[in-house]
Amino acid sequence: MSKKHDTPLLDELEKGPFPSFVTEMKMAAKHSDMSNDLLGHTELCYKERVTHWKHGGIVGVRGYGGGVIGRYSDIPDKFPGVAHFHTVRVNCPSGFYYTSAALKEMCDLWDQYGSGMTNVHGSTGDLVFLGTKTEHLEPFFAEISSRGWDLGGSGSALRTPSCCLGKSRCEWANIDTMAITNDITQHYQDEMHRPAFPYKFKFKIAGCPVDCIASIARADMSIIGTWKGPIRINQDEVQNYAKKMNIQAEIIDMCPTGCMAFDGKSMKIDNANCNRCMHCIAKMTKALRPGTEQGATLLLGSKAPIVTGALMSWVIVPFIKMEPPYEEFYDLIDKIWEWWDEHGKNRERIGELIERLSFPRFLKDVGLDPHPAMVKEPRRDPFFFWDESDIEK
Amino acid sequence: MSLPDRQTDIGPPHYSKFLPPVIAKNYGKWLYHEVLSAGTMVHVSESGEKVYTVRAATPRLLSTDRIREFCAIAEKHCGGHLRFTSRNNVEFMVDAESKVAPLVKELNDKKYMVGGIGPRISNVVHTQGWVHCHSAATDASGLVKAIMDDVHEYFTDKELPNKVRIAVACCVNMCGAVHCSDIALVGVHKTPPRIDDNNVKNFCEVPSTISSCPTSAISPDPAKKSVKIKLEKCMYCGNCYSVCPAMPIADAKNDGIAIVVGGKVSNLRSDPTFSKLVVPWIPNNPPRWPEVTDAVQKILKAYVAGAKKHERVGEWIDRIGWEGFFRETGFEFKYQHIDDFTFARETFRMAATFKWS
Ligand code: HEM
Ligand code: HEM
Ligand code: HEM
Ligand code: HEM
Ligand code: SF4
Ligand code: SF4
Ligand code: SF4
Ligand code: SF4
Numbered sequence: 001m002s003k004k005h006d007t008p009l010l011d012e013l014e015k016g017p018f019p020s021f022v023t024e025m026k027m028a029a030k031h032s033d034m035s036n037d038l039l040g041h042t043e044l045c046y047k048e049r050v051t052h053w054k055h056g057g058i059v060g061v062r063g064y065g066g067g068v069i070g071r072y073s074d075i076p077d078k079f080p081g082v083a084h085f086h087t088v089r090v091n092c093p094s095g096f097y098y099t100s101a102a103l104k105e106m107c108d109l110w111d112q113y114g115s116g117m118t119n120v121h122g123s124t125g126d127l128v129f130l131g132t133k134t135e136h137l138e139p140f141f142a143e144i145s146s147r148g149w150d151l152g153g154s155g156s157a158l159r160t161p162s163c164c165l166g167k168s169r170c171e172w173a174n175i176d177t178m179a180i181t182n183d184i185t186q187h188y189q190d191e192m193h194r195p196a197f198p199y200k201f202k203f204k205i206a207g208c209p210v211d212c213i214a215s216i217a218r219a220d221m222s223i224i225g226t227w228k229g230p231i232r233i234n235q236d237e238v239q240n241y242a243k244k245m246n247i248q249a250e251i252i253d254m255c256p257t258g259c260m261a262f263d264g265k266s267m268k269i270d271n272a273n274c275n276r277c278m279h280c281i282a283k284m285t286k287a288l289r290p291g292t293e294q295g296a297t298l299l300l301g302s303k304a305p306i307v308t309g310a311l312m313s314w315v316i317v318p319f320i321k322m323e324p325p326y327e328e329f330y331d332l333i334d335k336i337w338e339w340w341d342e343h344g345k346n347r348e349r350i351g352e353l354i355e356r357l358s359f360p361r362f363l364k365d366v367g368l369d370p371h372p373a374m375v376k377e378p379r380r381d382p383f384f385f386w387d388e389s390d391i392e393k
Numbered sequence: 394m395s396l397p398d399r400q401t402d403i404g405p406p407h408y409s410k411f412l413p414p415v416i417a418k419n420y421g422k423w424l425y426h427e428v429l430s431a432g433t434m435v436h437v438s439e440s441g442e443k444v445y446t447v448r449a450a451t452p453r454l455l456s457t458d459r460i461r462e463f464c465a466i467a468e469k470h471c472g473g474h475l476r477f478t479s480r481n482n483v484e485f486m487v488d489a490e491s492k493v494a495p496l497v498k499e500l501n502d503k504k505y506m507v508g509g510i511g512p513r514i515s516n517v518v519h520t521q522g523w524v525h526c527h528s529a530a531t532d533a534s535g536l537v538k539a540i541m542d543d544v545h546e547y548f549t550d551k552e553l554p555n556k557v558r559i560a561v562a563c564c565v566n567m568c569g570a571v572h573c574s575d576i577a578l579v580g581v582h583k584t585p586p587r588i589d590d591n592n593v594k595n596f597c598e599v600p601s602t603i604s605s606c607p608t609s610a611i612s613p614d615p616a617k618k619s620v621k622i623k624l625e626k627c628m629y630c631g632n633c634y635s636v637c638p639a640m641p642i643a644d645a646k647n648d649g650i651a652i653v654v655g656g657k658v659s660n661l662r663s664d665p666t667f668s669k670l671v672v673p674w675i676p677n678n679p680p681r682w683p684e685v686t687d688a689v690q691k692i693l694k695a696y697v698a699g700a701k702k703h704e705r706v707g708e709w710i711d712r713i714g715w716e717g718f719f720r721e722t723g724f725e726f727k728y729q730h731i732d733d734f735t736f737a738r739e740t741f742r743m744a745a746t747f748k749w750s
Contacts, residue, residue, distance in 0.1 A: 012680040013535055016542030017506055017549075021454040021524070021534040028456040035456075038524075045523035045532070046679045050643035053527040055635040063401055071525060074638070087525065091405035098411050100464035100473040107457035116457045120477055123520060123568055130454070130525060139396055146397035148406045164479070168408075168416050169436055169444065169486075171423035178408050189402040209660035213479050216665050217573040217658045254703055256662050279662045283703070285425040304567045306630055307607040309735035312573070312665055347607065 001033055005040030009047060028116035034131050035115045037081025041073060059086055059134050061141040065195045067151030068137060084133040085115070088140065089126035089152035091185065094178035095165045096121065105147060113140040124202070125162030126152035150189075156347070157195035158188050163205035164212040166225075172281065173207030174225030174294040175322045181205050183326060197337070198344035198353075208290065209278045215299075215313070220350050221333070222299040222313040223322065227291035230271045231280070237287035238267045251280050295321045298329075300336070301351025311351040316363075318373040335366040413474035415444045415488040431549055432507035433493060445493045446486050449505040450516050450541070450548065453481040454524065454534055462503075470496040480516045480558075482509050508549035512556055515548070517541060519561035520568045522580070528631035529563040530580030530648040531677050536561050536685065540578075543686040544693065554700035554709070557693065558657070565630055573656035575706040576692055577668050578685065582629035583647040585610075590619040592639030602637040649676045650685055654692060655707035655718075666707050669715070671722070673729035688724075695721040713748075720750040 010022045025042070028035035045052055052074050059070040069087040076083035090106075106127070110116060115131030122128035132140065141151070152160035161184050164170065166177030184203055185192070191201075204215030207225040215222035241247060242264070252260045259273040260280060267287075269280075281288045298320060299313035320329060336350065339362065344353045354362045363370060409417065419438035426436040429445075436444050451459075463483055467475040470492060476484045485496055500507050509515040517540065520526070522533035540559065547553060560571040563580040571577040593602070594617070602620055603611045610626035611633060613619075620637075631642045652675070656668030671692070675684045692706070699721055700709035710718045719726050732740045 009680045013538050016538070017504075017545045018538055018541035019450055019452045019506065020538060021452040022538075024452060024454050024456040024459055027458045030458075042524055042532075046535070049645040049648065049677045049679065051523050051527055051529040053523075053525060053529075054638045055527055071527070085525070093405045093411055094408040096477040096479070097408055097413075097416075098475055098477075100467045100475065102406070102411065103460055103475075104464050107460050111457050118455050118457065118460065119453050120451065120455050120460065120481070120483075121453075121479075123518065125479070138399075142396040142399040145400040145403065148403065150401075150403050150405060162479070165476070167421040167423070168412065169423060169446070171425055171436070173421075176421070182405070182408060186404045189404055193402060211658050211660065211665070214573065214658040216660075217656075250703060254662055277660050277662055279703075282661060285427070289424075305572065306566060306628070310572050310667060312667070346604075 001029060001031060001036050003029075004036045005043060007039055007043040010039065010043050025117065031111060032081075032114075032116045034081040034085065035117055037079040038085070038115065038117065038131065041075075041079045041082050044075075044078075053085075059137065061137050061151070064151060064193045066154035066157050066193060069154060071131075082131070085131040086134065086137065088114070088129040088132065088137070089122060089124075089154060089160065090129060090144065091150050091152040091160050092121055092125050092127050092162065094163055094181040094185075095168055096125075097165075097168070106144065106149070109140060109143050113143070124152065124160050126160050151193065153192040153195075153200075155195040156197045156199050157193070157201070158191040158197070159200055159202045160192070161185050161203040161205065162213060164207050166205075166207040170207055171285070172210065172225075172278070172290060174227050174290055175205070175207055175223070175296050177205045177207045177225070179324070180223065180322055180326070183324065187330065191337075198340060199347045199349050201337075201350065209276055210282060217302055217312055218304075219302060219313065220300065221336075222302065223296050224299065225322075226276055226295065226297045226319065228293040228295075228319065229291040231269050231274065231291055232289040233267055233269070234287050234289075235266050238262075238284070239265075241284050241287055245283075251283060254279055295319050298332075301349075301354060303349040303351050308352065308355075311355075313351075315371075315374045316368060318371055332366065332368075339365050411474070411476075413444075413472060413486050413488075415442055416474075416486065418442065419444070428511040431510060431513060433497065434510050435490075442488065443490070444486050444488060445490060446484050447493065447496050447500065447507060448478070448482045448484050448509050449500050449507045450509060451477075451481055451483050452534060452538065453516075453519065466496075466499060466503075470499070478516075480509070480518055482516050506545060506549055512552050512554065513547050514541075514544055514553070514557045514559060517559045517561055518571070518574070520563050522561075522563035526563060527634060528566055528642070530565075530582045530643070531563050531578075531650050532679065533561045533563045533580075535680055536578060536650070536682055539681045539683075539686055540689055543690065547693075553693075553697060555703050555705045557696070557706060559689075565628065572653065572667050573658045573665060574668055575654060575657065576689060577653045577656065579651045579653065581649060581651045581674060582631070582642055582644060583649070583674065584642075584644045585622050585624055585627040585629060586631070586633055586640035586642040588619060588622065589639040589641075590614070590617045593617075593619040593637060596639055597637035602633055602640070605632045605636045607632060645677075649674045650682070651675075652685075652688055652692075655710045657705050657707055661705075662703075663705075663708055663711070668707075670730055671718070671724055673727060691722050691724075716748050716750040720748075726750075 119128035163177035163181040166173040204219035259270040298317035519533040560574040652672040653668035
């Protein structure tokens with residue numbers, strides 16, 4: 001396609017060392033009318049300093065309640081190429097690994113049915129195919145699903161679970177994040193594709209408390225790998241580090257629990273007082289490793305500030321073995337969803353519901369025992385209740 | 394042309410189909426890793442085998458032709474395997490040290506920014522903005538580009554006391570994960586939606602418009618067959634505009650950017666924390682938002698000057714106090730900085746100990 005719109009403002013964003021999204025739009029515009037108009041449309045947004053997109057009706061593929069985000073321009077006459085510009089969310093493979101053959105096949109299909117623009121990846125982890133018309137949704141879906149791909153989640157449904165790369169390339173992974181993510185995704189296909197929840201629900205799975213997938217901040221259920229028992233120490237390697245770093249200042253003094261000691265020869269850790277923050281392990285990768293009794297901590301509840309303020313997930317199960325077939329885990333999830341379904345208001349996240357009805361009540365209803373790991377400190381007030389069974393008659 | 398038979402509920406392809414052989418063979422057997430340079434690291438397995446990773450930035454918004462170029466690089470150097478990181482970088486992996494230099498050279502020759510590993514600034518987590526969203530109070534991709542151009546040395550080369558994670562969300566819905574970043578920019582509207590009563594009557598369904606509002610700010614206006622907004626309840630989220638196009642919220646003069654800092658998601662040393670407000674509003678100044686990049690530089694400069702090795706931005710601020718942060722950066726402290734929302738009381742200083750700013 002030949003150039004259709006002048007884009008003096010966007011052209012400024014092709015200068016400089018960081019790769020430019022404008023260059024990407026121009027590359028796609030070479031063979032897509034939609035992307036050509038996307039350039040002009042975006043330039044106008046830059047010029048007027050407002051967005052020109054609007055919502056405008058639910059679109060999707062047959063049998064699915066999500067996976068497509070409808071998007072329309074509010075000035076379709078000027079930019080017919082983006083009159084419809086819907087997003088298709090395609091479920092990523094766990095760990096974001098690809099072969100060139102698979103990606104190229106998807107690119108060819110997207111050039112045929114869409115704008116040629118993508119997000120790799122969307123913030124939820126989906127492969128986002130950005131910009132197509134309603135009538136192309138079904139054919140695109142038939143093409144990709146026949147090649148083994150499926151849509152991700154949107155709306156009041158389970159959203160595409162995602163994870164850090166875990167055991168595939170990280171020595172700190174205490175759980176097999178990629179296997180768990182794939183299993184959860186396959187286990188709950190119906191919950192993902194046919195929205196039936198009060199609101200969205202997200203799983204994110206991190207192999208250790210470094211949490212490279214930011215699960216604690218952006219997943220209703222955060223699964224974070226952890227261990228029990230002693231940190232493994234290789235004293236010879238500790239000696240090697242002693243030659244190149246100030247172990248006292250950088251490790252011992254920065255340990256948040258003050259549970260480490262180093263006398264110049266050997267390192268000691270008071271493991272009962274370690275809170276597994278990962279600092280020492282991350283800084284002395286050759287000398288220290290997580291303990292061998294490995295599993296995960298389950299945390300629940302994080303959400304963005306809308307409506308009553310942001311939450312981070314908090315501990316509901318201090319330790320669980322995460323090994324196939326994950327029965328104990330799925331039993332718990334089913335109970336949590338049932339409770340949410342029964343008590344949750346429309347558009348109420350699980351974390352907000354627990355705040356409204358109380359954390360102790362949630363624990364009782366889903367059958368979890370209280371544990372000091374669940375709170376930073378006990379309550380400060382004397383306003384607590386008792387069950388009938390606690391009262392002497 | 395006939396279409397193939399569609400399949401449903403098959404889920405994503407199994408990841409094992411995509412793993413490079415050296416990764417598949419050493420899955421779960423990694424012993425340790427070392428950062429070799431800003432853009433390369435090596436992981437060493439119990440078996441003695443090694444995988445070298447080379448990381449480069451992408452703008453996340455990618456054309457199919459760019460993906461094909463990544464594929465060609467992967468085919469030439471990595472047996473056709475590649476992956477992406479959760480912060481929008483692309484990673485190429487090879488199984489021998491001798492294969493690293495030619496790969497890095499090709500990426501450099503093609504003008505890719507190789508880096509983002511170690512105590513540096515990695516790529517920016519961000520959302521859609523003016524490129525694709527109706528709620529946007531600013532653009533995301535343009536801000537990311539302007540900021541990363543400005544701080545690119547901290548991606549490709551220079552070290553910081555620790556990692557600095559930057560994020561951009563284009564409105565308060567924050568479809569990203571901004572609120573727990575070292576430095577995050579959030580698009581903010583300062584004005585509520587404007588109601589075009591005539592068009593509400595013609596194009597919108599009143600009950601669904603009312604129920605779209607998360608704060609119940611919208612009520613019927615029967616006389617006009619339209620709706621009205623209780624201004625003190627509106628939090629400028631734009632949800633009503635999603636269902637009712639006659640209530641636009643975008644406002645060129647009053648939309649802008651807030652900056653929040655000091656958050657983190659890792660458990661390293663200190664607990665994960667939310668980012669806190671340091672600049673309530675900067676007007677949109679596309680295409681390069683110089684006031685925003687200046688503010689980011691101010692924060693970075695104060696952090697580099699003041700933080701101890703391994704301290705994240707939030708840990709540094711914890712040590713010097715927020716009053717110390719405002720002193721070091723010179724940002725003005727305003728009414729908007731004082732919380733009046735859900736968690737307000739926990740933020741009041743109930744002690745006589747503070748530092749003079
Ligand atoms: C009521 C509030 C919200 C509304 C109205 C909203 C609306 C939207 C819309 C319209 C999009 C599509 C953007 C596009 O491609 O055109 C989107 C994307 C997205 N939203 Fe939200 N959203 C809301 C809250 C959230 C929250 C709280 C989160 C998570 C923290 C979230 C996560 C996402 C993600 C991950 C995407 C994909 C965006 C990307 O990859 O850039 N959303 N949202
Ligand atoms: C079993 C529980 C508690 C007991 C038996 C207790 C007892 C007392 C007593 C005897 C005093 C001294 C009163 C006086 O002679 O001036 C006092 C003062 C005080 N208590 Fe408690 N207290 C309890 C719990 C708490 C809690 C939970 C709080 C706050 C969270 C609290 C806050 C205070 C304060 C602020 C004062 C100083 C009051 C003043 O001088 O104005 N107390 N308490
Ligand atoms: C001092 C703190 C941190 C250390 C030592 C650390 C360490 C690492 C290491 C070693 C990797 C490479 C893992 C691998 O690819 O084998 C990694 C990847 C990553 N980290 Fe961190 N990390 C830290 C903090 C964070 C934080 C706070 C975030 C997010 C907010 C984060 C996000 C990521 C991401 C997105 C990746 C790429 C993951 C992927 O490849 O998908 N990291 N980190
Ligand atoms: C510039 C500011 C911010 C940006 C750009 C931002 C961006 C994001 C993004 C990209 C996500 C990830 C969504 C996903 O992939 O699932 C997210 C999630 C989240 N953010 Fe923020 N955020 C910002 C500020 C804040 C603030 C100030 C808070 C809290 C005080 C906060 C709390 C959260 C929480 C709790 C989540 C998990 C949300 C959920 O899944 O509902 N964010 N944010
Ligand atoms: S979260 Fe832990 S296990 Fe996963 S990649 Fe990050 S450091 Fe490795
Ligand atoms: S993991 Fe953290 S708490 Fe435990 S010993 Fe290491 S630095 Fe200390
Ligand atoms: S943060 Fe706001 S403007 Fe940006 S994609 Fe999400 S809803 Fe749209
Ligand atoms: S912008 Fe949000 S809070 Fe304000 S009236 Fe609309 S839906 Fe309600």
